[in-house]
């Protein structure tokens with residue numbers, strides 16, 4: 001079995017035993033555990049936090065995007081060698097309840113990778 005898929009969204013299979021390809025691709029999420037509805041907060045997304053990913057003309061992180069549950073809220077294109085795959089989005093959520101922050105990135109050679117963090121909106 002291949003370590004990654006170009007046809008499906010890749011995720012870390014075991015956080016206590018990450019493979020090198022998982023360490024290089026999973027987008028790390030830094031965000032508060034709880035926020036207030038309608039108040040802006042920051043979400044930091046970092047690819048390569050656990051192991052540096054190449055940033056070369058033929059191998060780089062092409063984009064990083066953010067969804068709240070299934071709703072798209074932010075997206076950025078990155079260009080090889082000149083931009084590092086670390087972005088900070090300032091967002092707000094208007095409705096209360098448990099939400100899922102979903103970060104995805106796309107590597108031109110290794111496909112789409114996803115990470116998630118649950119957040120409580122009061």
Ligand SMILES: [Fe+2]
Nearest residue numbers: 107108109110
């Ligand atoms: Fe890659």
